[in-house]
Amino acid sequence: MSDDESRRGFAGSAPEADGPRPVPQLAAIAPYVMGKPPRRDEPQGAKLSSNENPFGPSPLAIAAAVGALTSVNRYPDDQGALRARIAAFHGVEPANVIPGAGSDEIIHLVCAVYLEPGRRLILGSPPYGIHRVAGQLSGAELVRVPLVDWTHDLSSMAAEARPGDVIAVTNPHNPTGTAVRPDDLRALLAAVPRECVVLVDEAYHEFMDDDVRVSAIGMLDLHPGLIVSRTFSKVYGLAGLRAGYGIGNPATLEPLDRVRTPANVNSVAMAAAMAALDDTAHVGRTVTLTVEGRRRLEDACARLGLDHVRSQTNFVLVADRDGWPEALGRDGISVRPGANLGVPGWHRVTIGTPAEMDRLIAVLDLLFV
Ligand SMILES: Cc1ncc(COP(=O)(O)O)c(C=O)c1O
The missing domain is CATH 3.40.640.10 (Type I PLP-dependent aspartate aminotransferase-like (Major domain))
Structure with a gap:
């Protein structure tokens, strides 16, 4: 597995013949792909693609x-x-x-x-x-x-x-x-x-x-x-x-x-x-709810036989199987394709609010149970 894979399909930059010339090392650098928001037509959309804090600022x-x-x-x-x-x-x-x-x-x-x-x-x-x-x-x-x-x-x-x-x-x-x-x-x-x-x-x-x-x-x-x-x-x-x-x-x-x-x-x-x-109370609440959501997602993956990597963060890397990322997408939940991150065949799921985790786990249950 190479992080070069994250550049698959990137042809390199081609400066105009008579235009300014970027430094040569730029040719190997692909444009950054940001985590996508959920579909616009999904009122209950959840953005679980950029490892943000779903509980908001203090x-x-x-x-x-x-x-x-x-x-x-x-x-x-x-x-x-x-x-x-x-x-x-x-x-x-x-x-x-x-x-x-x-x-x-x-x-x-x-x-x-x-x-x-x-x-x-x-x-x-x-x-x-x-x-x-x-x-x-x-x-x-x-x-x-x-x-x-x-x-x-x-x-x-x-x-x-x-x-x-x-x-x-x-x-x-x-x-x-x-x-x-x-x-x-x-x-x-x-x-x-x-x-x-x-x-x-x-x-x-x-x-x-x-x-x-x-x-x-x-x-x-x-x-x-x-x-x-x-x-x-x-x-x-x-x-x-x-x-x-x-x-x-x-x-x-x-x-x-x-x-x-x-x-x-x-x-x-x-x-x-x-x-x-x-605001240590806000930090404490964010950590408690995030760790709880992470444990719920890891438990669900274990129960459903979905390969995942045990996490110390506010996200979990989960192996692709039977189109679960697409099923989440249809339900308005966006997650991050591992292909952009050097881990093709996996998706990275940010821990959301308890309600978002309920919906996410319900979609996985429907697909695999
Ligand atoms: C490992 C790591 N470092 C740094 C950052 C970026 O942090 P900042 O928003 O402070 O630039 C991120 C954001 O996803 C990250 O995952």
Whole structure:
């Protein structure tokens, strides 16, 4: 299984003979395919295709965002308050924080600053797609290390690492939902050269089971090049506002800060993000309902004999059989084809509200029982 399969049917870009010429590495990069909304004519439609928070943002975040709207004639501030709030939340210093317009921007900044032709990006295969695209755009060589049991093979990734490489670990991983063992991550950080950057993408951290929910933020002392990315798009329900951040050692983050667009996180997103961190009740409710929905979907798959990958996230990867994704589609429930994610023959199902999970499981029951 190769994530090249996600590019099947992509002919490459063909610039006009007399037009501008993109950098040559762009030819291998296919346009991104977003998760589709449900059919328009389906009033009860459920969008379970983009790993969003179906419970919405915190009311505190909405109030803060509305309050910030009155001053959008001004540029956002220097993001000092946001850095300080995130730093306090994690018990680190503001200099350990870099804000991003979504954590995808942090990924692009890391690859822009630390990769170039001749350097290498080591990543799991299939990878989270934005890691691949940002690495390809940099002109670096991609070293694809196949997942083992759907999980990053950290010892093989560490064995590949040379000075100047970037190593990307998504924990838990998208599209598979699997987590690495904290000790394996510590071993990788101890093993790889100090001149590497290790990017640990923790977009789904809050949804993990207690026994594996260990953040790499507590491992900053183990490697000078460790950068941990986090997002406000998942558990905080602010995907549409675009806010995320990286946590790392100041000397490793400072070059990113130099090229970051100064006003990358807009003032509305900043206000909402800071308020969202305060609403621990909303986060707790989202996690409880999501983990419960995930358990229900995994139990249903087991009962119906549908292959699936045990997940630590707000989605589950389920094997195609007898047209269940199409049956859901007819019922107005959209899920994500694995062919776009490097896992053809599978679909990725985002956990919805309890009512959405009722409907989804009812469709599966009708098809298989
Ligand atoms: C692993 C992973 N990292 C990052 C992101 C993007 O997060 P953001 O919305 O903060 O850019 C996603 C979104 O699906 C993701 O799955």
